[in-house]
Amino acid sequence: MPECKEIFDTLSMYLDRDLSPESLEAIEAHVSDCKPCVEFVASLRRSIELCRRHEPVELPGPLDPEARDRLRAAYDAYRAARGG
Numbered sequence: 399m400p401e402c403k404e405i406f407d408t409l410s411m412y413l414d415r416d417l418s419p420e421s422l423e424a425i426e427a428h429v430s431d432c433k434p435c436v437e438f439v440a441s442l443r444r445s446i447e448l449c450r451r452h453e454p455v456e457l458p459g460p461l462d463p464e465a466r467d468r469l470r471a472a473y474d475a476y477r478a479a480r481g482g
């Protein structure tokens with residue numbers, strides 16, 4: 399069972415469905431059983447969809463490093479707020 403931190407490390411790839419089926423299964427098993435991760439993935443997905451709505455391109459690109467850093471900070475704050 400992956401840790402929450404490992405989930406975050408692969409989260410952007412997970413959201414882009416850019417992982418092996420095995421990794422996807424492991425992440426989905428974790429987030430379906432870990433309420434903070436369920437909520438975080440849901441809110442992350444919403445923010446990414448909001449961002450992409452303003453993109454002129456149809457195919458989503460990878461997250462840029464700055465966005466990744468912001469997401470990591472948000473994730474750390476989110477987990478700290480929940481005592482995770």
Ligand SMILES: [Zn+2]
Nearest residue numbers: 401402432435
């Ligand atoms: Zn978790």
